[in-house]
Amino acid sequence: MSALEFHGKRALVTGGTKGMGEAVVRLLAQRGATVIATARQLPASPLAGVCYLQADVATPEGAGTVVKTVERDFGVLDLLVNNVGGSSVPGGGALALTDADWEAAIQTNLMAAVRLDRAFLPRMVAQGSGAIVHITSIQRRLPLYESTVAYAAAKAALANYSKALANEFGPRGIRINAVAPGFIETTAASALIEQMALHRNVGDDEARGALMESLGGIPLGRPGSPEDVAEVVAFLLSSRAGFVQGAEYVVDGGTLPTV
Structure with a gap:
């Protein structure tokens, strides 16, 4: 592995100022990428050389702002990490959730990725290359019904969508994979x-x-640590994963029961 394996590559990471997203941004920048990071609020201590865009990509308006800015200032993307996600709905199980709770979970954990993929894929196809990673969750297979049922359902949808996208765009030179973190x-x-x-x-x-x-x-x-996830994301974005397509890498320390 080259210390500058992403030299010359343009990468967009959503939710790139905290947790796993910040770790991905840091690692890609260290390995030579030009990194654009989105967040609803700009970081108090920005990383040198990283371009930060303040936008809520869970909304059509926020995603549109990111697309326009990236295309104007950076042109086509080479790498896209759809990391934005999370749950802010109340506990109490499925019956405690309102339509608004479900809508918020779907917009944040599914539609943010859908909108950005839809915007950036055509130019990736035109250049004949690109790599996308979607951050899902082990909760798509191990939902915590008491508190995160809407989040888990939205992440399950993201994983299914990611696989479909990989099948569609693999023949056009675009690699698309997913990473499913556990307790990070x-x-x-x-x-x-x-x-x-x-x-x-x-x-x-x-x-x-x-x-x-x-x-x-x-x-x-x-x-796990955010860096544990970032290393797997970087691998999937790199040429070292050149024959990995439509996969979902689980990063959970063995939490998910497997046979």
């Missing part, structure tokens, strides 16, 4: 662990263990 200890996850520890009057390690146990355990014995 981002800043948000660390905050959740601290809240659990405070609520239960236990230490952070015990709260972390309880959260891992709620997923059925992690055989490797620890949560």
